[in-house]
Amino acid sequence: MRSKKTLLAVGFFLLLSVMSLIGSEANTPPTAEVKITPELKEKFPMKPHHEKLAFKCTDCHEGQGDDPENFKAIDDKGCLSCHKTKQFLADRLKFMDALHTNPHNSIHDGPKLYCDECHFEHKKSDNMCLSCHSNDVKLWMKATP
Amino acid sequence: MSKETMSRRDALKMGALGTVGMAMLSASNAMAAAPTEKDVKFDEEYDVIVIGTGFAGLAAAAKSAERGYKVLILEKMGRVGGNSVINGGGMAVPNSTWQKKYGIEDSGELFIADCLKAGLGINHVELLETIVKRSQDALDFSIKCGAKWQDVKPAWFGGHSVPRSLVTDNMSGSGVIKPMHEFVEKLPGCKIMTRVKMDDFVMSADGSSVVGVTARINYRFDPKLLSDDIENKSGEKKVYKAKKGVVLASGGFSMDKVYRKIQDPRLVEDMDATNHDGATAGALLKAFQIGALPVHIDWIQQGPWASPDERGFGVAPLLTQQGLFKFGLAVDIKNGKRFMNEMADRKTRADAEYVILRKDPKSYPVAIGTYNTFEEQIYPIIEKGLSGGVMKKFDTLDALAANYKIPADALKATVKKYNEDVKNGVEDEFKKQTLKGESLKELKGGDPIDMKGPFYGIRLVPKPHHTMGGLHINTKAQVISGNTNKPIPGLYAAGEVTGGTHGASRLGTVAVTDCLTFGMIAGENI
Numbered sequence: 001m002r003s004k005k006t007l008l009a010v011g012f013f014l015l016l017s018v019m020s021l022i023g024s025e026a027n028t029p030p031t032a033e034v035k036i037t038p039e040l041k042e043k044f045p046m047k048p049h050h051e052k053l054a055f056k057c058t059d060c061h062e063g064q065g066d067d068p069e070n071f072k073a074i075d076d077k078g079c080l081s082c083h084k085t086k087q088f089l090a091d092r093l094k095f096m097d098a099l100h101t102n103p104h105n106s107i108h109d110g111p112k113l114y115c116d117e118c119h120f121e122h123k124k125s126d127n128m129c130l131s132c133h134s135n136d137v138k139l140w141m142k143a144t145p
Numbered sequence: 146m147s148k149e150t151m152s153r154r155d156a157l158k159m160g161a162l163g164t165v166g167m168a169m170l171s172a173s174n175a176m177a178a179a180p181t182e183k184d185v186k187f188d189e190e191y192d193v194i195v196i197g198t199g200f201a202g203l204a205a206a207a208k209s210a211e212r213g214y215k216v217l218i219l220e221k222m223g224r225v226g227g228n229s230v231i232n233g234g235g236m237a238v239p240n241s242t243w244q245k246k247y248g249i250e251d252s253g254e255l256f257i258a259d260c261l262k263a264g265l266g267i268n269h270v271e272l273l274e275t276i277v278k279r280s281q282d283a284l285d286f287s288i289k290c291g292a293k294w295q296d297v298k299p300a301w302f303g304g305h306s307v308p309r310s311l312v313t314d315n316m317s318g319s320g321v322i323k324p325m326h327e328f329v330e331k332l333p334g335c336k337i338m339t340r341v342k343m344d345d346f347v348m349s350a351d352g353s354s355v356v357g358v359t360a361r362i363n364y365r366f367d368p369k370l371l372s373d374d375i376e377n378k379s380g381e382k383k384v385y386k387a388k389k390g391v392v393l394a395s396g397g398f399s400m401d402k403v404y405r406k407i408q409d410p411r412l413v414e415d416m417d418a419t420n421h422d423g424a425t426a427g428a429l430l431k432a433f434q435i436g437a438l439p440v441h442i443d444w445i446q447q448g449p450w451a452s453p454d455e456r457g458f459g460v461a462p463l464l465t466q467q468g469l470f471k472f473g474l475a476v477d478i479k480n481g482k483r484f485m486n487e488m489a490d491r492k493t494r495a496d497a498e499y500v501i502l503r504k505d506p507k508s509y510p511v512a513i514g515t516y517n518t519f520e521e522q523i524y525p526i527i528e529k530g531l532s533g534g535v536m537k538k539f540d541t542l543d544a545l546a547a548n549y550k551i552p553a554d555a556l557k558a559t560v561k562k563y564n565e566d567v568k569n570g571v572e573d574e575f576k577k578q579t580l581k582g583e584s585l586k587e588l589k590g591g592d593p594i595d596m597k598g599p600f601y602g603i604r605l606v607p608k609p610h611h612t613m614g615g616l617h618i619n620t621k622a623q624v625i626s627g628n629t630n631k632p633i634p635g636l637y638a639a640g641e642v643t644g645g646t647h648g649a650s651r652l653g654t655v656a657v658t659d660c661l662t663f664g665m666i667a668g669e670n671i
Contacts, residue, residue: 107315114224
């Protein structure tokens with residue numbers, strides 16, 4: 001009895017999934033993969049740690065079409081889809097809390113800043129701490145990845 | 146008619162048309178009045194809209210939200226708190242429970258007298274009286290919101306007759322902003338939106354009252370622009386209704402490269418300030434456009450204790466104020482001579498430094514001292530100053546002179562005379578109070594500058610720190626209109642965007658008091 005019910009439920013679920021798949025295909029045409037040319041690489045350079053993972057443009061710029069010129073910056077949600085949570089990132093640098101130099105949990109902001117206050121993928125990152133602690137940051141931490 | 150006349154006439158006609166067209170175009174730009182409620186469609190509706198998330202904005206938001214109002218708080222930067230999260234967290238409270246606990250006698254009259262002295266007498270006394278009456282309430286309200294203040298004897302800041310300044314437990318304004326931010330977010334109906342720039346006020350149909358704001362979401366401040374307020378077009382437009390009113394708590398304009406220079410031409414575009422990048426005049430100017438009265442706009446307080454060898458506030462202000470300035474001296478590098486009383490008020494010293502910098506913008510004066518010129522509580526910062534390179538250490542005066550390109554003989558003569566004057570009880574040429582009487586007892590060793598060395602040096606430059614001027618408000622934080630001399634219905638303001646309270650020059654740690662007190666009052670009255 002129970003297995004029958006489960007089977008039915010699974011079957012119904014599968015049917016629904018297929019239907020939704022068909023539906024979504026009808027609504028959004030499949031996006032062509034962006035061909036990564038040397039010119040494109042030069043125009044939108046990637047951070048080495050991301051390049052190593054052989055990311056495609058659309059891994060981050062999800063649902064933004066296939067023209068890199070029209071891609072929009074991804075927000076915190078995009079970064080955190082891999083990097084978990086801001087609290088997780090703060091905890092990872094917990095050893096820096098002792099000297100109050102944890103950039104992900106600073107005295108001023110806690111774990112609340114936007115990722116792109118400091119980190120940029122396609123251009124040089126810019127450490128926000130530098131705007132007031134221009135001489136200290138080099139003693140506190142390495143260059144912002 | 147000759148062909149020539151024809152063409153000339155045509156050209157004239159064309160030109161005239163062009164001019165009219167241009168004039169119309171520029172008129173529509175220059176006269177872009179605030180829209181009325183008839184011109185817009187509101188996307189969302191709130192009771193209260195607060196512009197800015199510093200001490201004043203969050204206090205106003207928390208107070209009005211506590212009264213049950215639905216509050217929207219707009220912050221143009223990505224970061225919450227503006228200058229308030231990067232300040233030192235000191236708050237002067239006259240007649241505070243803290244003072245009573247630690248046996249310090251104070252009075253409202255004494256506080257007002259201190260502020261008037263620094264403010265050159267042009268302070269709006271009714272606003273200072275309001276601070277005397279309500280700053281303890283503002284302090285208590287901050288504690289209710291979760292702020293923690295050090296339970297120690299209040300600190301004694303420059304210009305105050307008695308110790309009356311409390312400091313947050315983390316020695317930063319963030320000790321107030323972080324808990325207040327959380328307090329506001331937890332209240333039902335409240336919403337903080339960052340990277341949202343207020344563009345304009347929305348006026349009632351008859352143009353008399355403020356009933357909302359236009360804004361841009363997904364706006365991204367760009368510090369590289371000369372005038373972000375005018376040039377930055379990022380974001381998408383939204384219109385928000387404020388049924389009860391708008392509280393403008395957008396801060397000062399020490400980082401507005403254009404507007405600050407108009408007020409004080411010595412503040413050139415590329416000049417650093419102690420403020421965050423977003424401290425611009427845009428919202429203030431929008432309030433002027435709807436009739437708000439300006440007061441004391443050109444009184445821009447500059448810190449004479451800052452250094453060109455670091456960005457922002459940095460460590461130099463601590464090392465000079467609690468170190469080199471008290472018993473040490475500052476010299477003009479061109480002639481090795483002193484040029485100011487190193488312990489004078491902020492304005493006098495900044496003006497003296499400008500006299501030198503005007504002749505040669507890169508000839509920064511140098512503050513000089515030896516170990517005995519530092520107060521003990523500053524010892525931990527000495528290493529920070531040296532490792533960062535803001536302060537330099539030399540074994541001999543000759544080495545110091547060579548490094549800063551000061552004529553060595555002239556410098557040695559200056560130091561010799563400075564030390565001898567103290568020894569002989571002769572008042573020094575700049576009438577420096579710390580070189581005589583009681584305060585000399587704190588001097589360790591024999592001479593103010595101990596010739597044994599080592600010698601410490603810091604280059605000096607004035608940095609814009611606080612804009613005294615702003616909107617004219619009454620004691621209920623209502624903004625006064627120049628069209629009626631009465632409050633503009635629906636418009637309140639608090640904090641550095643207002644003017645008058647501090648007169649010509651603000652005493653240290655009274656900014657936090659001003660912001661929290663009038664922010665709270667705006668939230669009570671709206």
